[in-house]
Amino acid sequence: xxxxxxxxxxxxxxxxxxxxxxxxxxxxxxxxxxxxxxxxxxxxxxxxxxxxxxxxxxxxxxxxxxxxxxxxxxxxxxxxxxxxxxxxxxxxxxxxxxxxxxxxxxxxxxxxxxxxxxxxxxxxxxxxxxxxxxxxxxxxxxxxxxxxxxxxxxxxxxxxxxxxxxxxxxxxxxxxxxxxxxxxxxxxxxxxxxxxxxxxxxxxxxxxxxxxxxxxxxxxxxxxxxxxxxxxxxxxxxxxxxxxxxxxxxxxxxxxxxxxxxxxxxxxxxxxxxxxxxxxxxxxxxxxxxxxxxxxxxxxxxxxxxxxxxxxxxxxxxxxxxxxxxxxxxxxxxxxxxxxxxxxxxxxxxxxxxx
DNA sequence: GCTGCCGGGAT
DNA sequence: ATCCCGGCAGC
Numbered sequence: 097x098x099x100x101x102x103x104x105x106x107x108x109x110x111x112x113x114x115x116x117x118x119x120x121x122x123x124x125x126x127x128x129x130x131x132x133x134x135x136x137x138x139x140x141x142x143x144x145x146x147x148x149x150x151x152x153x154x155x156x157x158x159x160x161x162x163x164x165x166x167x168x169x170x171x172x173x174x175x176x177x178x179x180x181x182x183x184x185x186x187x188x189x190x191x192x193x194x195x196x197x198x199x200x201x202x203x204x205x206x207x208x209x210x211x212x213x214x215x216x217x218x219x220x221x222x223x224x225x226x227x228x229x230x231x232x233x234x235x236x237x238x239x240x241x242x243x244x245x246x247x248x249x250x251x252x253x254x255x256x257x258x259x260x261x262x263x264x265x266x267x268x269x270x271x272x273x274x275x276x277x278x279x280x281x282x283x284x285x286x287x288x289x290x291x292x293x294x295x296x297x298x299x300x301x302x303x304x305x306x307x308x309x310x311x312x313x314x315x316x317x318x319x320x321x322x323x324x325x326x327x328x329x330x331x332x333x334x335x336x337x338x339x340x341x342x343x344x345x346x347x348x349x350x351x352x353x354x355x356x357x358x359x360x361x362x363x364x365x366x367x368x369x370x371x372x373x374x375x376x377x378x379x380x381x382x383x384x385x386x387x388x389x390x391x392x393x394x395x396x397x398x399x400x401x402x403x404x405x406x407x408x409x410x411x412x413x414x415x416x417x418x419x420x421x422x423x424x425x426x427x428x429x430x431x432x433x434x435x436x437x438x439x440x441x442x443x444x445x446x447x448x449x450x451x
Numbered sequence: 452g453c454t455g456c457c458g459g460g461a462t
Numbered sequence: 463a464t465c466c467c468g469g470c471a472g473c
Contacts, residue, residue, distance in 0.1 A: 418455055418472055442465060445456055
């Protein structure tokens with residue numbers, strides 16, 4: 097008895113596959129409208145290639161072409177020939193420059209998710225490439241470090257690598273030993289001094305509001321100034337000119353997150369509480385490609401405020417017009433729900449009574 | 452309000 | 463994958 101009824105509709109179904117097929121097309125259009133939004137955000141990610149290349153170029157000079165294994169930034173423990181070091185400096189600076197300059201790069205991470213300082217943003221951020229860049233990009237720090245110190249006894253990780261990975265802070269420090277000017281990155285300060293110590297003092301006193309306590313300096317000041325080297329000057333300068341705090345800005349943010357790489361080195365440096373107004377950080381999202389490029393101040397920074405507002409779906413999924421045919425529900429009624437086709441039972445598009 | 456069914460959650 | 467339901471939208 098029961099078999100009869102159900103059987104009728106069952107086999108009589110006709111062509112469920114058709115239904116499905118028809119549906120797919122419907123779905124297609126849906127995915128089409130979506131792109132407008134998705135791409136905007138996702139496209140930013142593609143940046144990886146760029147940063148990666150740059151990074152490779154810097155740390156693994158090998159990529160650059162010069163078959164100089166030594167140029168690999170050996171940085172065993174001390175320093176290489178002055179000339180080489182200088183070259184590296186320039187290359188690094190150039191790499192950083194290109195990185196920080198690239199609008200896509202900056203925009204990408206921030207646009208993706210900016211509100212939350214979670215790892216995500218930075219993960220995707222250009223910073224990651226460096227790490228994975230070493231390898232094929234499978235997100236493996238192991239490989240990279242291995243290459244860096246194939247036979248070096250250095251346990252933690254070569255300072256140079258750290259510099260490149262982390263970006264400015266470290267790099268800057270190192271550079272400072274060379275020469276050049278130091279420019280304060282603090283919002284609308286831009287003060288330029290000829291000595292790092294002077295700059296640090298300036299930042300400590302003027303911006304951090306700390307009394308002179310250089311001995312205790314946790315290095316925080318390092319984040320607030322950059323060096324304008326004679327050689328690299330042009331590069332750095334140009335960057336600072338664009339955004340007083342952007343050149344390095346692109347990297348610093350990620351810095352604090354990479355604790356694993358730099359444990360005892362500068363723990364205090366990463367200390368978040370110590371940073372009242374993270375100028376560097378804020379400057380990063382801002383310039384992203386919106387309006388104000390430079391505003392290293394305690395600002396809420398509606399990160400994607402500038403982003404092409406794509407909140408809801410514009411006209412993404414024009415619901416498929418309701419079919420005229422009566423469906424199981426109507427035919428059998430709620431009383432005989434068990435007679436409905438599964439689709440109807442599941443509140444899906446009826447498979448029995450196709451339109 | 453009824454109905455069809457999309458989108459998504461639960462298992 | 464299967465089952466179910468919230469909720470939207472056409473009627």
